Amino acid sequence: MDSNNTAGSNVATRVSADTIPKEIMAVLPTDPNEQLEMSHRIANLAFSQKVCVLEAENNQLRQTLMQRQSQIKALERRVTNLELEVNDAQEKARHSMEEQTKLVGEKNALIGTVKKLNRDLAKLDSFKRNLLQSLQDEDETVPGGATMTPARDLSSDRLVNSVLSSSAALPPATPPRSYATPAAPTPGSTMNISTSSAAPPAPKALSPTFGASPAAGISLGGSDGSPRVDGKEFFRQARSRLAYEQFSQFLQNIKELNAHRQTREETLKKAQEIFGSENGDLYQSFESLLSRHLPL
Structure with a gap:
């Protein structure tokens, strides 16, 4: 038995001597118990160092985790801001599309207005050319000894004739059979024979002569003996005393009456507004002409 124990210790000594460096073996105690105690201390020291x-490492990882969480929160805030910006951009885009649709509609309306104005302008140009041509033709057909009518009067008369249309008003009262003796027509005057005595009364519209006398420019007396205002002379006075815009409004007023879009009273009211207080005599003349042409 003793020999066996001695052999085992020798093997253990030999193994430990082979596996442990000589420097460490030199400092190790020779007592096995002391060697075990030292090994425990070394293991505890190694474990403490490992811990x-x-x-x-754990603290470092915690710090890294906190940094990552901060970055995640920052990215989340950025994503939220970007989502808000995207929503704002979409809202602006929607408003822009609505505004664009509205502008397209306004553009189409303006295009239609421009086309209409161009058509009206073309009509006015055509009317101007026809008017100038008519004036030129009339100037060429005036007799050599006659006094030529100013172009301004001719153009105004043609403008009046073009504006006034035929009316379905009540026929005027039958004029008296006894007329004043017509004076001899002056040179250059145009004979305008009234057809009221040759044919039954027919509806007629207001014209620059307003029931002119047998000779143009000659005033007829009324049934009560009062002088009657000549329509052509009235238009000439109105044309010379009113501004261009006022005279155009006056012609439009008569046109509305002839088209039955307003009554006689409305026509007189608008005429009074156009003439004003400074042209009260023109209003009275117009009222007299209107009363004779369209009696109540």
Whole structure:
């Protein structure tokens, strides 16, 4: 038995001597118990050092995690801001599309207005050319000894004739059979024979002569003996005393009456507004002409 124990210890000594460096073996105690105690201390020291290293790594990982969480929160806030910006951009885009649709509609309306104005302008140009041509033709057909009518009067008369249309008003009262003796027509005057005595009364519209006398420019007396205002002379006075815009409004007023879009009273009211207080005599003349042409 003793020999066996001695052999085992020798093997253990030989194994430990082979696996442990000689420097360490030199400092180890020779007592096995002391060697075990020292090994426990060394193991505890190694374990403590390992724990410290792991704790340091853990702290470092915690700091890294906190940084990552901060970055995640910052990115989340940025994503939220970007979503708000996207919503604002979409809202602006929607408003822009609505505004664009509205502008397209306004553009189409303006295009239609421009086309209509161009058509009206073309009509006015055509009317101007026809008017100038008619004036030129009339100037060429005036006899050599006659006094030529100013172009301004001719153009105004033609403008009046073009504006006034035929009316379905009540026929005027039958004029008296006894007329004043017509004076001899002056040179250059145009004979305008009234057809009221040759044919039954027919509806007629207001014209520059307003029931002119047998000779143009000659005033007829009324049934009560009062002088009657000559329509052509009235238009000439109105044309010379009113501004261009006022005279155009006056012609439009008569046109509305002839088209039955307003009554006689409305026509007189608008005429009074156009003439004003400074042209009260023109209003009275117009009222007299209107009363004779369209009796109540």
